[in-house]
Amino acid sequence: MNTPALTCFQFSITDHVAHLVLSRPEAMNTMGPVFWRELDGVLATLHQGNAARALVISSTGKHFSAGMALDVFGGAIHLDDASPEGRAAVTDLLAGLQATFTRLETLRIPVIVAIQGGCIGGAVDMVTAACIRYATQDAFFCIQEINIGMVADVGTLQRLPKLVPLAVVKELAYTGRRLPAAQARDYGLVNAVFDTPEACLAAAMQCAKEIAAKPPVAIWGTKQVIHYARDHSVDDALRQMGWVQGAIWSNAHVREAVTAMKEKREGRFPPLAELRDF
Structure with a gap:
């Protein structure tokens, strides 16, 4: 399976297990336009091909991802609120971003995420579209959008209520508070919590290997x-x-x-x- 050169990720397939790694730790693995294009392309290639039987997504650095890159709102993507036509275009722009994370949910193979440190804003949108979530003990989840004056709009508010109690979703979405990994496990958002990123990734890879052995x-x-x-x-x-x-x-x-x-x-x-x- 041929994939183009990537700048935001590392990608490999070994023994039918695909491994996609967020690889911009210096930028806290934030999600700019290139991130979205590359992720969409990798997922499309995986979906059409048959080399992989499970996908593991992990990250590098202190945080899994700090979510949408703030420079996106500063001009990388123009959101025109001055006219009804501009506001209508926002709807269609969001549909494209939503479709990328929906690819994780509709991918023909299971998706397992190994999360360390902060899983913030758009990263929560991303991981809630996965099948299985493992986390380190220092991991936390934050619906950051409310803290910057907007509504979470790429899947969190639609998928999180399917995973944890509704009152928990409302508390997190209204306040922007952090949800620690241990509580996330208690609520059912996280399958298991591990001491280190290495142990967390090893568990994710082991799970993927077991899945890859099935029909x-x-x-x-x-x-x-x-x-x-x-x-x-x-x-x-x-x-x-x-x-x-x-x-x-x-x-x-x-x-x-x-x-x-x-x-x-x-x-x-x-x-x-x-x-x-x-």
Whole structure:
């Protein structure tokens, strides 16, 4: 799989596990225009290809990410509030940013995030679109947007209420307070907390390795069903479950999985089909 040279990230795939690393610690891994373009491109490539069966996102430096780069609001992206036409354009601009993080949610493979230090503003938007979140004991989450006079607008207020109690979301969103990692774990936002960034990343990579050993199409189906069930009634979700299972059922995959367990080896399963543009 060919990916262009990146300036905001490091990217690699090893043993079917993709690893995307935020790599601008000197700028606290803030999210400027290049960040969005590069992330969108990497996720599109991963989605269309079949080399990776899980994605781990980690970071460098003291903080996971301080969110949107402030220079974005100083001219890198022009937000015109002087006319209804300009304000309408803000809506469409936001739709593009939202779509990039939605790619994490709709990616054909699971996404695991290893978070250290601050996960602030846009970074909360980002990690709430992932499947699994691990954090260091010094990590914290902050809906920073309210502190700079705006509403969080790229996914936090839509996804966080699906993950933690609504009253917690309101407290964080109204006050801009920090949510420490231990509390985030207690609320269910974080799966586990680790002493060091190295231990946190190792756990994320181990989880990804375990996922990569399963039949990719069954993992794909599981992700589809979980997300559909989150947003639909039980009856609708059960019906969708039947459609998905009927579409991807494989006696051969089940036999191979059972045989691999008995023989104490990893199963051998085909990758997802590559996607081709028209």
